[in-house]
Amino acid sequence: MFRLILLIAIAMLLFGIYNSFSLPAKIESYRIVFLHVPSAIASYLAFTVSFIYSISFLRGGSLKSDEIASRSAKFGFIMAMVAFISGAIWAKETWGAYFTWYEIREVIVLLMLFIYAVYFSLRNLVEEKARISAIYLIIAYITVPLSYISGFFSPLHPRPFEAEFSPEWRLNLILMIISFVLIYASYMLKETREDKPKSS
Numbered sequence: 001m002f003r004l005i006l007l008i009a010i011a012m013l014l015f016g017i018y019n020s021f022s023l024p025a026k027i028e029s030y031r032i033v034f035l036h037v038p039s040a041i042a043s044y045l046a047f048t049v050s051f052i053y054s055i056s057f058l059r060g061g062s063l064k065s066d067e068i069a070s071r072s073a074k075f076g077f078i079m080a081m082v083a084f085i086s087g088a089i090w091a092k093e094t095w096g097a098y099f100t101w102y103e104i105r106e107v108i109v110l111l112m113l114f115i116y117a118v119y120f121s122l123r124n125l126v127e128e129k130a131r132i133s134a135i136y137l138i139i140a141y142i143t144v145p146l147s148y149i150s151g152f153f154s155p156l157h158p159r160p161f162e163a164e165f166s167p168e169w170r171l172n173l174i175l176m177i178i179s180f181v182l183i184y185a186s187y188m189l190k191e192t193r194e195d196k197p198k199s200s
Contacts, residue, residue, distance in 0.1 A: 042180040
């Protein structure tokens with residue numbers, strides 16, 4: 001199943017990338033939105049799944065839930081890094097600087113990346129890693145809605161849904177978002193289909 005989902009995702013992604021470079025643009029630098037927004041949404045989705053499965057682990061003690069939470073957090077971290085780097089490139093073109101401390105969303109996302117990076121180190125250092133990791137992921141998840149909400153108060157960052165794109169741009173953006181979500185789904189299916197419980 002994961003192979004079929006992955007093939008569909010790759011086909012959609014390639015078509016979306018082609019459109020990203022071929023669609024007419026008022027501002028060339030805005031083409032990076034087709035990478036920036038889908039990767040950000042994929043990271044939010046993955047972190048949300050890790051949050052849910054961390055709660056599931058604490059409620060039921062299933063090591064399967066711990067593994068799913070950990071793998072989902074890993075994917076989310078990678079996607080958050082892509083979103084942060086692409087956002088920094090976009091900021092350089094638009095604002096003249098890769099990063100500014102008074103741009104609240106950039107600061108919150110950087111904090112989110114740091115907190116989740118600590119999580120991966122924590123899993124390798126503590127005993128009872130499944131339980132402690134679950135508690136940590138639940139607390140760390142606070143940064144996810146916070147990073148989204150901060151967009152409404154950022155002095156420079158466009159507010160959510162504020163950008164005015166043509167219908168073709170909107171459709172391609174939706175296509176790219178779906179392809180990223182399907183890549184995440186295929187990754188999780190592949191990694192968990194025959195997963196064996198590990199000791200905590």
